[in-house]
């Protein structure tokens with residue numbers, strides 16, 4: 001509608017100019033149609049480009065100047081997030097304070113990249129430094145996710161989340177990646193994963209999160225002999241996972257009040273609550289991002305956590321610095 005009106009106005013303007021220039025009616029009408037067709041084609045091309053690329057300012061430019069998709073992704077990344085990197089000063093926090101860890105698991109290449117980006121942005125602008133569990137074999141150098149993580153390191157503590165996160169089948173039964181591993185196999189997987197994360201992100205991770213929070217005894221021994229300082233699983237560690245936003249075996253999603261009540265339970269035992277969250281918790285069944293779910297169950301959870309009196313966000317590393325874990 002908008003483009004149609006502009007086309008008509010421009011064409012009339014050209015005809016008026018033609019009349020003023022005294023080139024005669026027949027020629028003027030021809031000029032009108034020619035102008036209408038030219039301007040109309042230009043806007044049609046623009047509209048097609050816009051529909052194809054999703055963003056009008058990318059669409060036209062990419063057709064006129066041949067911009068590549070990769071370049072557009074770069075521009076996309078420029079728009080991210082200058083995260084809030086202020087370090088929280090815990091020295092003035094009182095002895096009876098409660099702490100919570102926002103643990104984001106399953107971070108990997110192209111897997112809900114936009115939602116991971118939004119999660120890191122929202123949490124850091126609210127002053128919440130998260131723990132991001134990365135699956136080493138599912139990230140590559142310079143992918144959008146890797147660039148996002150590399151550019152915003154101060155917004156989170158990176159943890160190693162398995163090696164490939166794939167389930168294994170033994171004797172016809174399925175297990176989580178680290179659930180039944182022998183010592184040597186576990187050691188090798190930990191080493192490979194740690195090397196990948198160190199190559200891509202130049203970090204020496206100190207926290208290990210086993211997929212599905214399940215860890216064999218032998219794997220636990222391998223972790224202790226390795227240089228991991230913290231394990232966050234369900235194996236009885238101080239850093240074990242507490243409430244979760246979405247429970248996979250019951251397919252239930254929990255609202256902020258329920259997660260907070262889970263934290264109250266944790267806080268009745270110790271002063272730390274580890275909340276497990278996945279980017280895919282906030283999607284439609286087909287996999288597309290569900291903005292309503294994201295706002296209701298993630299963004300509102302962060303805000304609710306901030307309102308809890310005498311409760312503070314923390315990472316495993318920061319917690320262990322205070323309490324010498």
Ligand SMILES: [Zn+2]
Nearest residue numbers: 105106211212
């Ligand atoms: Zn996982």
